[in-house]
Amino acid sequence: MNQTRSDVAGSTRILVLAAFLCTPLAAAAQAAVEAGNVTRATAPAAAKAPQGPMQMTISMTPGAAAPAAQAPAATSAEARGPNCTGAIRSESSVIVAVGKSQLITLQEPVRNRTLGNPGVVQATMVSPQTLYVLGRTVGTTNMIVQGRSGSCSIINVVVNADAGGLQTSLGQLLPGEPGIRVTTAADNLVLTGSVTNAQAAQQAMEIAQAYANAAHNGEGNGNGGNKKGNVLNMLSVDTPQQVMLEVKVAEVSKTLLNQLGSAVNLQGGFGSWTGGLVTSLLTGASAAFFGSKANNLPFEFAIDAQKNDSLVKILAEPNLVTISGQEASFLAGGKIYIPVAQANVLNGAGTVTLQEEEFGVGLKFTPTVLANGRIHLKVAPEVSELSPTGATIRGGTLTGQTVLPVITTRRASTTVQMRDGESFAIGGLLTDSARGSLKALPGAGEVPVLGTLFRSTQYQQDLSELVFIITPRLVKPMQTSNYPLPTDSFSTPNPLSLYFMGNMEGDGKRPTQPAPAPSQPAAPAAVPAAPPAAPRSEGAPATAVSAMPTGRPLDEPAPAAPQALAAASPRPPLPAPAAPARSIAVAPAPAEDTAARIARIEATAARLAQARAAAAATTGRTSSGGN
Structure with missing residues (x-):
C-alpha cells in the first residue's frame, strides 16, 4: 500500500515538472502559429525593444523554422528582407488613426513581409491574405509584402490623430x-x-x-x-457681430466756502519809546473793507468777508464700436509731462526725466456675444482732468518751491453680462466733506462781539456725486452715407452779423444743394376725366367758376330771381349738365395740363350761361301769355 502511494506521488511530481517545462514551449508554439516565425537582428527576445525604427522580417512559409541547435547563429546574423522576384508589383497607402485598427486585403497569400518601424504601427497576419494594422503613435512607416508568387508590394502607412x-x-x-x-x-x-x-x-x-x-x-x-x-x-x-458701447459719465461737484478775517495795525510813541499792535488774520483774500488814520497815532485796519459757491458739471458720453471678442480703446484728451527724479548709479548724481501722463475721457472694453444673445463685457471707463491746484514741493536740492501738476482721475473697471439695449450702473461715488479753521488773537479773539475783529474763521464744504452708466448695443453697418453730423448746423456768419450783432455763428441752416435735373419730366398729378369741351358761345360772357360755392350744382339758377322761378309754370327740362366739378388740390403741372384745365373751365362756364339764357326766355314767354 505504501509502495503504491509512493508511485502515485512520484508520478504526480513528474507530471507537474513536465507541465512546468512544456508551458513556455506551448506558448511559443501558439505564437508561432498566429504570427509566423520572427527573426530579429537585434538583442535576444528577453531584451527590451528599442524605441527607434527597427526592421522586422516575418516569414509565413511552413517549415521555415531553424533547428534548435542553429538558433544562436540565426540570432547573431543580420535580418534579411523579402527576396522579391522582379519589379515592385504595386504601391498603396493606408491611413490609420491612433488607437484605431484596420484590415487590409492583399492580392495573394503572403510569404513574408518587412515592417519599417514597429513603434508607429503594429501589423499582424490574421489569415494568409488578410493583414491587421493597428496605429500606435503618430508617424509614418511602410511595409514590403512578398506574395507566394515571389513578387513584392509596398504599403505606406500613415498614423494620424483621431x-x-x-x-x-x-x-x-x-x-x-x-x-x-x-x-x-x-x-x-x-x-x-x-x-x-x-x-x-x-x-x-x-x-x-x-x-x-x-x-x-x-x-x-x-x-x-x-x-x-x-x-x-x-x-x-460667418457674420462677425459688432458691439457698440455707450458710456455716460455724469458728475456734479459743488463747493461752499464761507470765510471772515481781519487785520489791525495800531502804532504810537512816548518820548523815545515806540510801540503798536499788529494783527493779520486775513484769510488770503483781498480786503473787502479797510480804513486808515494818519496823525500822531497811526491806525490801520482791514476786514475781509468772502462767500464762494462753485458748481462743476461733467457729462461725458464716449461711444465705441468693435467686433465681438476684440478689445477697443478710446481717448479724448491730452498728454502732460511730469518731471520725475532719477538717481544715477554711477556717480550718485540725480537727474530729472519727464514722464508722460494722459488725461481726458478714456474707454477700454472687450465684448463677447454669447450664444443666447447676452453680451459678456469687460469695460474700464475713465475720466481725468488737470487739477487747478498742483502739488507744492519744498526743500531738497530745489531752490524755493516747485508746483507739480496734479491729475484728478475717476476710473472704474468691471465685468458684467447684459442683453442688447440694457443699461447698468457699474460704478458710483458720493462724497460729502467739510473743513473748518479758526485763527484768533488769544484773549481778544474770544470776546463775543468785538472778538470778531481779532479772529479769522473759514468753513468749506465739498459735495460730489459721480456715476458710470453703460449700455451695449448690437449694431450693423449703415447702408447709406447720408447721416447727420455735428457740423451740419454750423454756418459761417456774414460780416454784418459778425461785426454789428456779435454772432459767431450763422443762422444755423444747413446749406441746401440744388437737386439734379431729372432726365424725364415728372408725371402730372391724376385729375378726374372731363367730357369733351362744348363749343363756346360768342355772345355769352364767361363767368368765373371760383365765385360759386363748391357744393352747389352747376345747373342751379342764380339766387338773384327766386320769385320768378317759383311762379313760373312747368318749364322744359334743361340739358343734362356735366358732372359737378370738385375742388381737388393738385400739384403744379406742365403747360399742356394747365391749358386743358382752362378749356374745361371755359366749357363749363359756357354751358352755365346757356342754361341761364334758356331759363330767362322761358320766364319771359310765361309772363307775356298771362297778360
Missing part, C-alpha cells in the same frame, strides 16, 4: 455649429469651416485642445503624461 472621434464629439457638444470640419496635418489637429460667432470658435478650440492633449498623453511614450497636443484654428466667423 479626427473622426473629435468630429463626433464636436457634433454632440456643439449641435448648433454644423459647419465645423476636423482634419489632420502630421500630428496636428486642424479645425476648418465656419461658426456663427466667436464664442463657438473658442469653445471648439478648447474641446479640440483637450482631445489632443488626451490623445498624446495616452500614447505611453514615457514623458510623464504632460505632453501637449497641437491644434490649428482655421475657423472663420
Whole structure:
C-alpha cells in the first residue's frame, strides 16, 4: 500500500515538472502559429525593444523554422528582407488613426513581409491574405509584402490623430455649429469651416485642445503624461457681430466756502519809546473793507468777508464700436509731462526725466456675444482732468518751491453680462466733506462781539456725486452715407452779423444743394376725366367758376330771381349738365395740363350761361301769355 502511494506521488511530481517545462514551449508554439516565425537582428527576445525604427522580417512559409541547435547563429546574423522576384508589383497607402485598427486585403497569400518601424504601427497576419494594422503613435512607416508568387508590394502607412472621434464629439457638444470640419496635418489637429460667432470658435478650440492633449498623453511614450497636443484654428466667423458701447459719465461737484478775517495795525510813541499792535488774520483774500488814520497815532485796519459757491458739471458720453471678442480703446484728451527724479548709479548724481501722463475721457472694453444673445463685457471707463491746484514741493536740492501738476482721475473697471439695449450702473461715488479753521488773537479773539475783529474763521464744504452708466448695443453697418453730423448746423456768419450783432455763428441752416435735373419730366398729378369741351358761345360772357360755392350744382339758377322761378309754370327740362366739378388740390403741372384745365373751365362756364339764357326766355314767354 505504501509502495503504491509512493508511485502515485512520484508520478504526480513528474507530471507537474513536465507541465512546468512544456508551458513556455506551448506558448511559443501558439505564437508561432498566429504570427509566423520572427527573426530579429537585434538583442535576444528577453531584451527590451528599442524605441527607434527597427526592421522586422516575418516569414509565413511552413517549415521555415531553424533547428534548435542553429538558433544562436540565426540570432547573431543580420535580418534579411523579402527576396522579391522582379519589379515592385504595386504601391498603396493606408491611413490609420491612433488607437484605431484596420484590415487590409492583399492580392495573394503572403510569404513574408518587412515592417519599417514597429513603434508607429503594429501589423499582424490574421489569415494568409488578410493583414491587421493597428496605429500606435503618430508617424509614418511602410511595409514590403512578398506574395507566394515571389513578387513584392509596398504599403505606406500613415498614423494620424483621431479626427473622426473629435468630429463626433464636436457634433454632440456643439449641435448648433454644423459647419465645423476636423482634419489632420502630421500630428496636428486642424479645425476648418465656419461658426456663427466667436464664442463657438473658442469653445471648439478648447474641446479640440483637450482631445489632443488626451490623445498624446495616452500614447505611453514615457514623458510623464504632460505632453501637449497641437491644434490649428482655421475657423472663420460667418457674420462677425459688432458691439457698440455707450458710456455716460455724469458728475456734479459743488463747493461752499464761507470765510471772515481781519487785520489791525495800531502804532504810537512816548518820548523815545515806540510801540503798536499788529494783527493779520486775513484769510488770503483781498480786503473787502479797510480804513486808515494818519496823525500822531497811526491806525490801520482791514476786514475781509468772502462767500464762494462753485458748481462743476461733467457729462461725458464716449461711444465705441468693435467686433465681438476684440478689445477697443478710446481717448479724448491730452498728454502732460511730469518731471520725475532719477538717481544715477554711477556717480550718485540725480537727474530729472519727464514722464508722460494722459488725461481726458478714456474707454477700454472687450465684448463677447454669447450664444443666447447676452453680451459678456469687460469695460474700464475713465475720466481725468488737470487739477487747478498742483502739488507744492519744498526743500531738497530745489531752490524755493516747485508746483507739480496734479491729475484728478475717476476710473472704474468691471465685468458684467447684459442683453442688447440694457443699461447698468457699474460704478458710483458720493462724497460729502467739510473743513473748518479758526485763527484768533488769544484773549481778544474770544470776546463775543468785538472778538470778531481779532479772529479769522473759514468753513468749506465739498459735495460730489459721480456715476458710470453703460449700455451695449448690437449694431450693423449703415447702408447709406447720408447721416447727420455735428457740423451740419454750423454756418459761417456774414460780416454784418459778425461785426454789428456779435454772432459767431450763422443762422444755423444747413446749406441746401440744388437737386439734379431729372432726365424725364415728372408725371402730372391724376385729375378726374372731363367730357369733351362744348363749343363756346360768342355772345355769352364767361363767368368765373371760383365765385360759386363748391357744393352747389352747376345747373342751379342764380339766387338773384327766386320769385320768378317759383311762379313760373312747368318749364322744359334743361340739358343734362356735366358732372359737378370738385375742388381737388393738385400739384403744379406742365403747360399742356394747365391749358386743358382752362378749356374745361371755359366749357363749363359756357354751358352755365346757356342754361341761364334758356331759363330767362322761358320766364319771359310765361309772363307775356298771362297778360
